[in-house]
Amino acid sequence: MTALAANDVSLSWYEASARQRIDALVDAGSFAEFIGPEMREISPHLAIFDLPEQFDDGIVIGRGRLDGSPVLVAAQEGRFMGGAFGEVHGAKLTGILRAARALKQDMVILFDTGGVRLQEANAGELAIAEIMRAVVEARRAGVNVVGLIGGRAGCYGGGSLIAGTCSRLIISEQGRLSVSGPEVIETNKGIEEFDSRDRALVWRTMGGKHRYLFGGADIFVDDEVLAFRQAAIDALKVRRRWDPAVLKAEQKRLERRLQRFGEAKDAVEIWQTLGLDAPTEIPALPTDAFLRAAGKRENADDAR
Amino acid sequence: MTRDEILASLFPNSSEIDVTGAMIAGQATLPDGKPIHVLGITQGQNLGVDEAIVLAGHVIEIIKSEDTSPILVLVDSASQRMSRRDELLGLSEYLSHLAKALLLAEAEGHRTVGLLYGGSAAGAFIATALATGTLVALPDAHPAVMDLPSMARVTKLPIEVLKAKAEATPVFAPGLDNMVRTGGIHIVWDETAPLASQLAAVLARPAGQDDRARLGAERGGRLKAAEIADRVVALATASHQGAQHG
Numbered sequence A: 001m002t003a004l005a006a007n008d009v010s011l012s013w014y015e016a017s018a019r020q021r022i023d024a025l026v027d028a029g030s031f032a033e034f035i036g037p038e039m040r041e042i043s044p045h046l047a048i049f050d051l052p053e054q055f056d057d058g059i060v061i062g063r064g065r066l067d068g069s070p071v072l073v074a075a076q077e078g079r080f081m082g083g084a085f086g087e088v089h090g091a092k093l094t095g096i097l098r099a100a101r102a103l104k105q106d107m108v109i110l111f112d113t114g115g116v117r118l119q120e121a122n123a124g125e126l127a128i129a130e131i132m133r134a135v136v137e138a139r140r141a142g143v144n145v146v147g148l149i150g151g152r153a154g155c156y157g158g159g160s161l162i163a164g165t166c167s168r169l170i171i172s173e174q175g176r177l178s179v180s181g182p183e184v185i186e187t188n189k190g191i192e193e194f195d196s197r198d199r200a201l202v203w204r205t206m207g208g209k210h211r212y213l214f215g216g217a218d219i220f221v222d223d224e225v226l227a228f229r230q231a232a233i234d235a236l237k238v239r240r241r242w243d244p245a246v247l248k249a250e251q252k253r254l255e256r257r258l259q260r261f262g263e264a265k266d267a268v269e270i271w272q273t274l275g276l277d278a279p280t281e282i283p284a285l286p287t288d289a290f291l292r293a294a295g296k297r298e299n300a301d302d303a304r
Numbered sequence B: 001m002t003r004d005e006i007l008a009s010l011f012p013n014s015s016e017i018d019v020t021g022a023m024i025a026g027q028a029t030l031p032d033g034k035p036i037h038v039l040g041i042t043q044g045q046n047l048g049v050d051e052a053i054v055l056a057g058h059v060i061e062i063i064k065s066e067d068t069s070p071i072l073v074l075v076d077s078a079s080q081r082m083s084r085r086d087e088l089l090g091l092s093e094y095l096s097h098l099a100k101a102l103l104l105a106e107a108e109g110h111r112t113v114g115l116l117y118g119g120s121a122a123g124a125f126i127a128t129a130l131a132t133g134t135l136v137a138l139p140d141a142h143p144a145v146m147d148l149p150s151m152a153r154v155t156k157l158p159i160e161v162l163k164a165k166a167e168a169t170p171v172f173a174p175g176l177d178n179m180v181r182t183g184g185i186h187i188v189w190d191e192t193a194p195l196a197s198q199l200a201a202v203l204a205r206p207a208g209q210d211d212r213a214r215l216g217a218e219r220g221g222r223l224k225a226a227e228i229a230d231r232v233v234a235l236a237t238a239s240h241q242g243a244q245h246g
Helices: A018-025 A087-103 A118-140 A158-163 A182-189 A199-206 A208-213 A225-237 A244-261 A267-273 A279-284 A287-296 B003-010 B049-064 B084-088 B091-107 B122-127 B148-155 B159-168 B176-181 B195-204 B212-218 B225-245
Strands: A032-034 A059-066 A069-076 A107-111 A145-149 A168-172 A219-221 B015-020 B023-029 B035-047 B071-080 B112-116 B119-121 B134-137 B142-144
Touching: A018 A059, A018 A069, A018 A107, A018 A225, A032 A087, A032 B225, A059 A087, A059 A225, A059 B225, A069 A087, A069 B225, A087 A107, A087 A118, A087 B225, A107 A158, A118 A145, A118 A158, A118 B091, A118 B122, A118 B148, A118 B212, A118 B225, A145 A158, A145 A225, A158 B091, A158 B122, A168 A208, A168 A225, A182 A199, A199 A208, A199 A267, A199 A279, A199 B084, A208 A219, A208 A267, A208 A279, A208 A287, A219 A225, A219 A287, A244 A267, A244 B049, A244 B091, A267 A279, A279 A287, B003 B015, B003 B023, B003 B035, B003 B071, B003 B195, B023 B049, B035 B049, B035 B122, B049 B091, B071 B091, B071 B122, B091 B112, B091 B122, B112 B195, B119 B122, B122 B142, B134 B176, B134 B195, B142 B176, B148 B159, B212 B225
Parallel strands: A069 A107, A107 A145, A145 A168, A168 A219, B035 B071, B071 B112, B071 B119, B112 B134, B119 B142
Antiparallel strands: A032 A059, A059 A069, B015 B023, B023 B035
């Protein structure tokens, strides 16, 4: 089998496990895991709460090849503790990001997380801070860090802040990117503020289409492992800088967003202001039609 | 200590700090006569898109100015603002942007020191205090990821059970001591002594690597993080060399 062997397995990214996603993402047979489940590096904290551990603590890290080029990979498993960041889980991601910087090798992060794992909240919170610092230090050294968002658990809490440090974000319609989840907003601010059972509201406020339309994500793909693979290959072709000029451009981009859309009450109003035809139809559009309709979207090309 | 008492103890010589609601920004003079930038979110304010963009704007102005003066970030906040509007507008990007600005400032030669003197929680804590190069605290500080009653709701455990478990480990319960033991806070200052000299001592330390996981291991609050991260770097490096020569 060559490093360029075609990956031909068709699979929903949303439905797939972390290991299935990695297998479909990188060149066939190229993945080598670091600290795999055989090492039994489990969370030392879940037993305090009588909760079951998992041998990989819900994250798979390693190296592989993507269209022939070496790449480092981390994939969160949303089915274990909602993909949440605990001490070991977070340290594995911090470590591989530091390796990306040291080896000058590009990195892809497959997000699938509800945020910090509450049973080890302080360790998880600090892990998020350490990971964000490791991402920006890798990017400053010239490494691309690409985030993929389309998993069952979405990309919430601290995970969404890490995503914001990536050089490029690839998202599917099913990918939700948000700090506070719908239930958290409803619990804290009441159902008048956010009705978490209104799924249409959740998707158009936090879902992949909305994030893509105003530059919160860069590439929109079908819920398909091979679509994510191709988008990751494309995203890694362009070397992305990270320096004061990029940060200044992001400041302007985010200021402009508040000026343009700061008074909007709903995503549909934002899509209308963007000048999209038939904004109310956006949630129902299949990918091809959506991408055609999204011509007037805002982008974050040199401002992320 | 109140914000004004803190500023007076830090900068007995002079300071010129604008207060706009809960947000502060300005410059002060250190005892050795050198300038320091001062920013902050105070009064237990929530950090939302509007606050984050203002703070990030100040940091970017400082980076552009091409001096290399240090930046002190005062923090007494609540959590990130939990609202439909903030999430609709992409709050995660705004919080990340603020954190990135602080991290870039440190990388560009400005020492960044966070001073946690009140509350801070969750995404607001990550985007401000935890994005500085060195985080210090005053004894009244009370950082949290989530308060115990909310945690009881989510974990479906009675609060008494959570309190009992919190006695045995610093890893999950809110509070300053736990954040110190897990390595998130470098040092807790003595509020009965002048803060100016304590700040000078922090600024005298050379800027360096992220040492929070190592501190957490030394203090017994986070035993695995540093070792795991180091081991991954070693494995990836060895594997890389193997791939190149194999």
